[in-house]
Amino acid sequence: MQVDVQPSNATARDAAMAELAATFGAERIVTGKDIRNRHGTDESYHPTVAPDAVFFARSTEEVSQAVTICAKHKWPVIPFGVGTSLEGGVAALRGGLSVDVSEMNKILAVNADDLDVRVQAGVTRKQLNEYLRDTGLMFPIDPGADASIGGMCATRASGTNAVRYGTMRDNVLSLTVVMADGRVVKTARRAKKSAAGYDLTRLFVGSEGTLGVITEIQLKVYGIPEAISSAVVQFDDLESAVSTCVLTIQSGVPVARMELLDDSQMGACIAYSKLEGYTARPTLFFEFHGSETGVVEQAETVQGIAAEFGGTDFKWATKAEDRNKLWEARHNAFYAALALRPGAKGWPTDVCVPISRLAECITETKKDLAETGLLAPLVGHVGDGNFHLVYVIDPESQEEMRLAKEHSDRMVLRALSMDGTCTGEHGVGYGKMEFLAAELPEAIPVMRAVKQALDPDNIMNPGKLFRMN
Amino acid sequence: MQVDVQPSNATARDAAMAELAATFGAERIVTGKDIRNRHGTDESYHPTVAPDAVFFARSTEEVSQAVTICAKHKWPVIPFGVGTSLEGGVAALRGGLSVDVSEMNKILAVNADDLDVRVQAGVTRKQLNEYLRDTGLMFPIDPGADASIGGMCATRASGTNAVRYGTMRDNVLSLTVVMADGRVVKTARRAKKSAAGYDLTRLFVGSEGTLGVITEIQLKVYGIPEAISSAVVQFDDLESAVSTCVLTIQSGVPVARMELLDDSQMGACIAYSKLEGYTARPTLFFEFHGSETGVVEQAETVQGIAAEFGGTDFKWATKAEDRNKLWEARHNAFYAALALRPGAKGWPTDVCVPISRLAECITETKKDLAETGLLAPLVGHVGDGNFHLVYVIDPESQEEMRLAKEHSDRMVLRALSMDGTCTGEHGVGYGKMEFLAAELPEAIPVMRAVKQALDPDNIMNPGKLFRMN
Structure with a gap:
């Protein structure tokens, strides 16, 4: 596929880089x-x-200084966390400066009594959970990759736990953002709720670096539940597995995780993660959080529902190590899929539909998919109506890319026709711009007006989300 | 207090009203x-x-037509639901047309399987719950007043159930909005989550009519819980009651409601709602939602916590009629407070702080307050850190108004110094503009830029939230 790349203005680039070097030292403009x-x-x-060039920023002030210089020269700024995004969000389509916040990785405050923490944008979710472990708290949002919290905010990430704990949209109390002109803005106070003016926090969550650089985050955390248990159940056909999910949600069971793997993906995971005792059939992974009795109650309800659809072989994992092995396998699903075809690349899709239309x-x-002959295991956060096909392809093969693109197009149009979205959690980047335009045609001019108002020279991660003209 | 009222331009008004009358019929421009x-x-x-003038709109198209005419003449538009707001949000500070959506009160779709509904903006929350009753679904957000759903979106309302079900921020899937130029925009699809572009839904939720007129709402609903029970417990002092709340939240008990009434407010409610068996002491009202065993488990935990703080006399209300009587009394707290002094008006405050600072x-x-001599019962959604004092005052008395204003100012500054907000749920209107400016000083220019971009002639509910210059 063709990528719309345009180098930055050489004069602007040279002037900005000279000023950055003078400000921070030449060695820091990599x-x-x-x-x-x-x-x-x-x-x-x-x-x-x-x-x-790349600038490894060490503080909000440094980001502000760097962006101020770039703004002066109208030279692009691309915020960078750890690079685990999936839609080309970090691609420097118009050249410019990558502002890497990975060295801004301090956990600034843990307010255990208020169930919130304050972190710099470069803190990763695993780092945060490691840090919190002894406090009895956890940060549940889990997109699989060990993404930075700043990056997770920028893409409105979610993942396996969203069915219970929501997405980044729901879990950010406040942001500190460096705007396109270098100003530093705090979007909200630390109160759990507020009706004080426009919800700038939510405006920046999901803005994919196009409105500013997120540098600090006040984040909700949760008490580690008294009891956690996991279960796996396999089905003879995909529809039975999906129906089990749908009925579980509709029954109001507060599952913490409910993940679908199709036969192909389950086969890949069995091979990659050496899972024993399973076959390559459609499979659901569950996790239950709650009190000791609550967890049992949830699990029994789900077991009953699964049995209605022929899923009788419930395998329990109550020991932490067994659970971890299972979820590790689930997390590695993407890499397991790629391992099916060494050297291939993964093209993950991300539609999300109302759950009544999911099956x-x-x-x-x-x-x-069967008609295309493509290899594309399926894995899904099906409690939210969100699933991923991963086309395992050779990007050098025009034929494979064409088949994948056409299939993906049809799938997205299908999801849109069901009042769904082209992206449940990966974001738009530049890979889904045409889908965003199809999904929310009247909303694009509104988004564009907001972008124009907050970044008039279009220096923040240009070329992403929607066209500016 | 002085209110900054400026009449609209007479030429614009006459021209707009003539065109509105020609379009809709003179009798509809009231x-x-x-x-x-x-x-x-x-x-x-x-x-x-x-x-x-007032225009009772009957459809999104009519709102669009009316706003288009007002935009042409740069004449203000003030969206109106049922008028239950509390910060002057509906006051026509610059004159103009009140666009009343109360006749747009159709429930357009109930998607029981997806746990969502689509309503017109004039549907009230009680109307919706009445409609849903036979479906086993409920819409839990409950600000007390029987507000319109559109108005609840506009002010980012919440109320007694927010501790469990969140605020309007968390419960809106998508909005249909008539923009300041009359364009109609749908902000999102119906999927439960999405990472598709800027979160325009959240931008309009809480924008208090300053960015557009909300005409339709896709709203989350919930299954009516298997079991519901309520309990009341009284304490000898306010601090013990507050400490019970704080520990309940910190213990992760998923209470559905947890409301504090101080001695003065409890006395008012006993008199107004003829509650028997209670005394005018600090009191907590609880509601528990869940499975039969879950509800018992929650209640036992809370009972244990209350006992630690001397709250031993737990009164249960498991029968629906007893529960309704209690919550009716809680809902009428504002009117009960006013009844303490016939002819007086209520000035409700709305600070919200991190729960660790609540006591x-x-x-x-x-x-x-004791030092001011003012009458001001206290009631609070204390699980969220949000409480309301209601100054029961004679607005004609300059001395009372001064005392109330000074006390309120001190309270807000106190809340801000604790990293709290001036408004948990009532919104800013024009009554809290100076507080918003104090709360989020760097954010105001960002909000102003967004407003300027989406409403360049400042016709949408002008004079609210923040100054435009």
């Missing part, structure tokens, strides 16, 4: 090819588009 | 004084500021 390439690369099939959407999508 | 006054009046102490905030506020 132009080595490897580092630049890494900062123009995400975890997907999108090609590397390297920035002109139909998955069934039609799989039927369509 | 200029009778009583109707106009009602539309410039909310439930608080703020004085009536009537619009020039201190309430204690200092009450101590300060």
